[in-house]
């Protein structure tokens with residue numbers, strides 16, 4: 088990190104000035120937030136940070152001495168390599184389970200909608216036909232609901248089948264990759280089976296071979312990628328429609344003083360879709376309590392989902408979620424699942440904000456709970472919106488901080504939308520303009536900037552810096568998750584940000600954008616939520632198939648500069664298993680084992696597991712975003728050279 092930024096980092100929490108203001112306000116009022124709690128424990132536990140603390144039985148916890156000093160084995164004899172690999176697998180399981188549950192809930196919702204037992208209908212009919220065809224489901228002469236039911240049952244089969252290959256893996260993976268995974272014995276059969284097996288192998292007295300444990304991590308990556316990401320995105324597109332280009336706004340100015348403000352936060356868009364619908368329908372009731380209407384804003388990935396499909400503006404990414412309440416203008420924060428800080432409740436108690444949990448397995452002590460079921464989704468959404476309206480008159484006007492600044496951003500870049508934009512240049516072969524630009528070097532490569540913001544990092548700085556460095560060097564950047572919030576807030580998803588692009592990249596963005604009726608495409612393309620990392624993966628697969636190569640051969644990289652979540656690690660592992668280099672800017676907690684670090688990052692020569700040799704990509708851990716971008720650019724150029732593309 089450059090000296091100046093290091094200095095800034097010690098003084099400040101965010102590149103976003105509005106959150107700086109709210110953080111100061113919270114500190115002065117004695118309101119604790121994640122940022123202040125992080126400052127109270129400035130140095131994380133060194134053993135946990137190195138991944139050498141083992142809590143898998145009641146004889147411990149044991150920990151391996153760092154730098155060769157102190158005990159080098161736990162009481163059971165597990166060494167540092169085993170403990171670090173096992174802890175990494177535990178994090179992968181956690182991440183994959185969250186995404187798998189997301190997928191399972193969505194599959195059930197599609198089944199219920201198809202059977203007419205819910206408040207949802209199928210909106211993405213074209214996508215339904217496309218997915219059904221890919222799964223080998225006969226569609227001719229069948230009603231949409233029948234096809235929807237067959238697709239939902241195929242999805243649920245991926246949680247049950249005992250032999251063969253997951254349906255969603257066969258649907259999206261390249262044949263060469265499946266062959267490679269089969270040879271290594273890492274191809275998942277069913278999602279729950281693999282998660283259960285992985286939990287079993289991490290328990291005391293089971294798997295004690297670090298190589299085998301790391302192979303287990305790769306299986307979790309595939310479970311996550313196909314059973315979590317792809318399955319969820321496909322079924323959400325079928326239920327709610329495929330995202331299309333939208334224009335919206337970011338930053339705290341999206342919270343409106345005169346409106347009833349409702350934040351949707353979490354990941355699974357089943358409820359947030361209904362909140363958006365009922366907020367529009369009940370605006371008259373808001374007017375009756377003196378508000379101008381109802382304003383829904385997004386936080387984290389529920390925010391990304393409703394942004395992508397409805398243009399709902401976004402208020403905050405993960406790390407600053409509590410500070411949104413400190414505006415004093417939030418009537419309700421509705422949460423579903425994942426990335427929800429328990430701390431929001433204590434902050435809400437200092438204001439009139441009502442935190443409303445909605446799932447039986449995600450409750451927060453002190454919060455209101457409204458049980459959500461797909462067959463009573465309309466009722467739940469109405470109840471919740473009415474609770475928010477009832478809170479509007481309870482505002483303490485002394486505590487309000489209103490912000491006016493917003494930043495315009497384009498979103499909605501599903502692959503379907505990207506192909507539509509490209510087909511304005513070549514209707515018969517829409518991918519050709521993109522391939523030509525990559526081949527000529529006008530676009531050097533493609534980078535997905537994904538993942539989170541992290542309270543221990545200077546918010547947005549890593550995400551924005553990596554993006555700017557890559558753009559400057561003519562790399563096409565797509566983004567998902569909370570990283571997309573960072574880029575949008577700092578003008579990288581509107582036309583102002585074109586100034587950060589290298590000349591040739593800017594030329595391509597303008598040519599495609601203008602053919603599609605815009606001034607230009609924005610400098611970075613918002614592809615959606617965490618599970619929508621399936622979208623850049625599909626784009627890469629389409630490009631690789633069109634070129635007759637493997638995804639691993641493409642000049643493509645992933646970067647996760649500010650992650651906080653095990654989910655990001657397992658998403659990264661999915662990309663690694665496909666041969667894509669993955670950068671993380673936050674300690675992946677494996678440094679306690681040189682062996683594990685070497686396998687993931689450096690290549691191990693004689694031990695039979697070398698990620699780069701086996702798959703074609705590796706993990707890059709680099710905290711400094713400028714250096715990280717330089718490494719990614721080097722890797723892109725290496726892959727270009729190997730493909731015989733222009734230097």
Ligand code: MSK
Pocket residue numbers: 353354387388404405425426537538539540567568569570616617651652654655
């Ligand atoms: S919400 S996993 S903080 S991206 Fe998907 Fe944001 Fe990361 Fe959660």
